[in-house]
Amino acid sequence: MHTVELLFDAALETSVRDLWQRLHAAGLRSLAAHTHATNRPHLTLVTTGRLPALPPLGLPVPVSLGPAALLGRTLVREVTAGPSLRRLQSAVWGAVVPANPLHSPDRWTPHVSLALNLPAAQHAAALELLRELPPAHGELVTGRSYDTESRTVTDL
Template identity: 55%
Template sequence: MHTVELLLDPALESGVRLLWDRLREAGLPSLATHGHPTNRPHLTVATAPALDGLAPLALPLEATLGPVRFLGRAVVREVMPTNALRDLHGRVWESLTGAWPPPDEWLPHVSLALRVRPEQHDAVRQALREPAEERGHFVAARSYDTATRTVTSLP
C-alpha cells in the first residue's frame, strides 16, 4: 500500500514532537519512540494500492491542529477539516483506484501514540495538558510504501 501524506510546517511539527516527548517522558506509548527513519508528524490523506493518476496536491494549505482525542487505541491531535482540506481529500480519493478512506469516513488527524490501553487514558490526558489550538500550514507531501518501508516526495 501507498499513503498520501501531508507534512506540517516546522512550527507545527515541533509542537507535535513536543507532545510525543511529553508522552514518552511520562512512560506512556508515544511515536517519539518509533525509531524508523521515516517517522515524522504527518496527516494521512489516503492509502491506495498504487498512486497512478494521483490528483495534483495544491500546497501550502492552511492547517489547524485542534484537541487531543482517542481514536480506537490511538491518541491523536485533530486536524480541523477546512473546506480546502476536504476538497483536497476528495480529489485524492477520486483519483486513486481503491483509495481509503472515502470522504464520509475520513477523520483528519496527526497521530501522537498507538496501542494505548484504556487504563492509560487518564495519564495521557494529564501528560498532554490539552494543548492550545495551533495554526500553520501543510507545506509538503510524501508517500510511504508499506512494502519497502520507504518514502517518496510527492509533487
C-alpha cells in the same frame, strides 16, 4: 500498500514532536519511541494498493491542530479540515483505488497520531496530560507517499 500524506510546516512538526516527547517522558506510549527514519508527523489523506498519478496538491494548505482525542487505541491530535483541505482529500480519494473506507471523504477524520496501540490503562493519563492544549495554526506544506512493504518514502 501506499499512503498519500501531507507534512506540516516546521513549527507544527516541532509542536507534535514535543507532544511525543512529553508523553514519552511521562512513561506513556508515544511515537517518540518509533525511531525509523521515515517517522515524522503527518496527515494521511488515503491509503491505496498502488500509487497512480495524483491531482495537483495545491500546497500549502492552512490547518489548525485541536485537542487530543482517542480514535480507537490511537491517541491523536485532531486536525481541523477547512474547505481547501476537504476538497484536496476528496480529489486524492477520487484519483486512487482506495484501500480503507475510513478515508472516504464522508468518513475521513483528519488527525496527526501521537501514540499507536495505546494500552487502555494509559488512556486517561494520556488525555489528562494533554487536556489543555491550545490550538496550533500553520500549514501543510508538502506531500509524500509511504510504501508499507519497502518502508520507503516518495516525495509527491
